[in-house]
Amino acid sequence: MEKSIAELEAQFQARIDRGESIEPKDWMPEKYRKTHIRQISQHANSEIVGMLPEANWITRAPTLRRKTALLAKVQDEAGHGLYLYSATETLGISRDEMYEKLHSGKAKYSSIFNYPTLTWADMGAVGWLVDGAAIINQVPLTRTSFGPYARAMVRVCKEESFHQRQGYEIMLTLCKGTEVQKAMAQDALNRWWWPSLMMFGPPDAESTHTAQSMIWKLKRKTNDELRQLFVDITKPQADILGLTIPDPDLKWNEETGHYDFGEIDWSEFWQVVKGHGPMNKQRLAARNKAWDDGEWVRDAALAYADKQEAMKEEKQELKKVG
Numbered sequence: 001m002e003k004s005i006a007e008l009e010a011q012f013q014a015r016i017d018r019g020e021s022i023e024p025k026d027w028m029p030e031k032y033r034k035t036h037i038r039q040i041s042q043h044a045n046s047e048i049v050g051m052l053p054e055a056n057w058i059t060r061a062p063t064l065r066r067k068t069a070l071l072a073k074v075q076d077e078a079g080h081g082l083y084l085y086s087a088t089e090t091l092g093i094s095r096d097e098m099y100e101k102l103h104s105g106k107a108k109y110s111s112i113f114n115y116p117t118l119t120w121a122d123m124g125a126v127g128w129l130v131d132g133a134a135i136i137n138q139v140p141l142t143r144t145s146f147g148p149y150a151r152a153m154v155r156v157c158k159e160e161s162f163h164q165r166q167g168y169e170i171m172l173t174l175c176k177g178t179e180v181q182k183a184m185a186q187d188a189l190n191r192w193w194w195p196s197l198m199m200f201g202p203p204d205a206e207s208t209h210t211a212q213s214m215i216w217k218l219k220r221k222t223n224d225e226l227r228q229l230f231v232d233i234t235k236p237q238a239d240i241l242g243l244t245i246p247d248p249d250l251k252w253n254e255e256t257g258h259y260d261f262g263e264i265d266w267s268e269f270w271q272v273v274k275g276h277g278p279m280n281k282q283r284l285a286a287r288n289k290a291w292d293d294g295e296w297v298r299d300a301a302l303a304y305a306d307k308q309e310a311m312k313e314e315k316q317e318l319k320k321v322g
């Protein structure tokens, strides 16, 4: 006898509660599928758009070593985007549809990539803080309930660790350099600190998806828990650099065993998410230009694939004729 949707959903949740991995061909509630398409495609968008702030400095890196590290990092981000688009496709959405949603501004990507990278020190701050935040947000995702997402995250997190370390090393070099170089590092920290805290999403109390995502083990920790972990880990790193985190309310709380920190300006966050950040227009224009400029490459690849297919069919016909 056919099971009711309620019975199927109960069985599905029991699988999640047992810590089982959900695979693309398994039965899943439509809402589970939809929220994974939403989150993983937006994650992929973030990786691809996230290449732009750093690409700005590849041609201006101060040494060949810095240039090769930055090139490798930006190339990694492209790969992360492709793994994640592939994971999302297993849920029944096409790559072209995801690209169309990104290029038309309908789909989101991380707010953090709508800030400008003004000096070389920003390459340090982005690696240290943004990739540092990404690691904290993404390590729990290696245990997320949807198999393809969890497996993609294992590889992504390994590469993010290199990204964070190369960024921190840039900051360390600047902080050990001249006064001007240390001031550049402090200026970059001042500009990237608060947007990095916003990366973790709105407060749990205002989060649309966190409660359900925790039940489905899509999220293993909440936005606020991960944000707190980031602050606790990053403050001592800033102390080693000799830099001051731009938050007068940041102080250790003996009772809780965490750092208390100041109010985040959520109006700035929602302004950026709604497309009114410092670089939103430029990021979307750059993505659309790259898509248009790459049309001939896609056409050539498709023409080659069609020719290969035609030759294969011809060979099979010849074999039949004998």
Ligand code: 3HC
Residues within 6 Å of the ligand: 038, 039, 042, 043, 044, 046, 047, 050, 077, 080, 108, 109, 110, 111, 112, 130, 131, 134, 137, 138, 160, 198, 199, 200, 201, 202, 206, 207, 208, 209, 210, 213, 223, 273
């Ligand atoms: N930027 C843009 N939109 C954001 C956001 C952010 N930083 N944080 C939240 N939002 C959006 C959500 O997408 C949601 O809108 P939607 O319903 O239209 O999708 C709304 O704000 C409500 O937020 P929620 O907290 O309810 O949303 P989520 O449960 O999806 O949580 C998240 C947001 C924590 C970013 C979660 O989606 C997540 O963990 N995603 C996977 C990791 C990821 O995407 N990281 C982004 C950075 S990737 C990166 O840093 C690459 C590295 O190489 C540098």
